Amino acid sequence: MKTSHIFWGLLFIGLGLLILINNFSTIFMDWSTIWKLWPLVVILLGISLLIKHKYGKGFIAGLAAIILALAIFASFKTATHFFNNDFEIVFDDDGNYEFDITEYSEKYDSTLQFATFHFEAGAGSFKVKESTENLFDATAEGKKDIFKLKRFDNDSTAKLDFGMHGQLRFSFGGDGYKNKVSMKLNPNPVWDFTFDVGAAAMDFDFTEIKARKIKIDMGAASINLKLGDKFAETNIRVDAGASDIDIFIPETSGCEINTDGGLSSKNFDEFEKLESDLYQTSNLDEAENKIYIRIDSGVSSITVKRY
Structure with a gap:
């Protein structure tokens, strides 16, 4: 049997089985991570071209087809979840949809x-x-x-949950798409942040904030994150799809960057490359303030600059 027949046959069989199973039950997998495996298909197809043994070529081509089927299905599942949960598309706006400016606030307690x-x-x-x-x-x-704000206090700690419920509305012929949020934070407490967003544009200035932990999970997004030197050790974790990531850190702070993004472009000026995915500033050991950055991304542009 020809290698091409094996590849296309297993690809269609794999896709068909995944769709069939999904129609009757839910497949629980982290699809946003699975789709990142697609470069393996290119690697395996390249290996199959180098192998002369026909059975070896068939095995490699079949494995590539299965991985590609998983990646295609994962992309479909991720996109379906994104649009089903985040968007409502309307082609004829009847004018009954209300847009507004809403204010949210929580008081600060000195304790x-x-x-x-x-x-x-x-x-x-x-x-x-x-x-x-x-x-x-x-x-x-x-x-x-569309946003809800909840607060929970426990001794000297306050927990804030601020998030969307329902769907965004994109209207052809109406007011179009709107979803803008401007936030302000009190600089006195030590903060831990978790941001879980989709196709977003984020601009976060934390120069006056005591940021201990920052976790960002984003899809096809852009982020501009500026940090200060108000806390001794800041840990940042970014998990991104196809994104534009720009992080600015104080020149006096020591910094270590660990990346996992083979297809991403990296711009780490004034950093020393220790290993393939590990970078450090020369003042990491002696600096009073340290920043540790871990970035897992797909095809992204990653820049970390000192100011």
């Missing part, structure tokens, strides 16, 4: 020493640019009441 902030949203423009005397302030522009 608070720590704060955790979890932000979850789909597509949109999200900013943190200023500080506030309150614990948290936000202004949301878009679909009315």
